[in-house]
Amino acid sequence: MFLLTLPVKILGITGTIILITVVYWLFVGVGLNFGVKNEPCAQVMAKAKNPISGVEREFSSPCKVPVGWQITEEGRL
Numbered sequence: 001m002f003l004l005t006l007p008v009k010i011l012g013i014t015g016t017i018i019l020i021t022v023v024y025w026l027f028v029g030v031g032l033n034f035g036v037k038n039e040p041c042a043q044v045m046a047k048a049k050n051p052i053s054g055v056e057r058e059f060s061s062p063c064k065v066p067v068g069w070q071i072t073e074e075g076r077l
Helices: 002-029
Strands: 047-049 056-059
Touching: none
Parallel strands: none
Antiparallel strands: 047 056
16 A cells, blocks of 8 residues: 555546556556466367366356466367
8 A cells, every 4th residue: 555655645546546557558568467368269168177166167268267277178179
């Protein structure tokens, strides 16, 4: 929270929100996108399992499987 104190004092709350939004989109735009892959991906169904909760789910492509989930054998081509 300390990191937001100075920008809020200087820019106000609206300016700080705009600054955070711009910085976020700059990161996404240059490829620092928090674990999302920018590779071509086959548009086939993929079944994956969350190793922590044990939940299994189908996704529209292997690229949509969240980071940390494991694609199951029946979900592989």
